[in-house]
Amino acid sequence: DVVMTQSPLSLPVALGQPASISCRSSQSLVFSDGNTYLNWFQQRPGQSPRRLIYQVSNRDSGVPDRFSGSGSGPDFTLKISRVEAEDVGVYYCMQGSHWPWTFGQGTKVEIK
């Protein structure tokens, strides 16, 4: 299975400050169609996961533009330009290029 390694696992951030989460894959995530199926999900406390980013850098509808995704294999990054209180939660990267799809361990973002 492809191993997705996130860092850091805990990220205290002051309101209004930037935050950055890294994700590294153990194998290339380039699919046979040429696309890279690397996603980012947010899971707020007590809620289901919500997709923020798909195919490395495509932001979902309704996701604030302070969230951005970047990178190319094996290293990918989710950035929050200015953290707001509603951003508290756990963030997961996930690869959908190889079955079974696999997630990173999760990064817990909290307000400092």
Next chain:
Amino acid sequence: EVQLVESGGGLVQPGGSLRLTCAASGFTFSSYPIHWVRQAPGKGLESVSAISGSGTSTYYANSVKGRFTISRDNSKNTLYLQMGSLRAEDMAVYFCSREGTPGSYDYWGQGTLVTVSS
């Protein structure tokens, strides 16, 4: 509005069986692969199983292969997960998720809790 609603979770003894159901609405169900993803208490996310839109192709994580069976009834807009030989490590919230774009989940249900305990 896309909705996925799981049900069927509950308490089951080790070695027992349970069937989960995911009722879908707000989209053309047969056009999309649907997945089961689970989350053990306080832990991360794990892909469990997937099924193509037609139901002809199925996929399983090694941890559940031979014990779980995924199926769907497109006439009822419903997804199923038949779980057997349940173990303590299967205890988790089980989410159904739509593969709305290749290699990704765009919608998730609220989840249903499976507790495996004697």
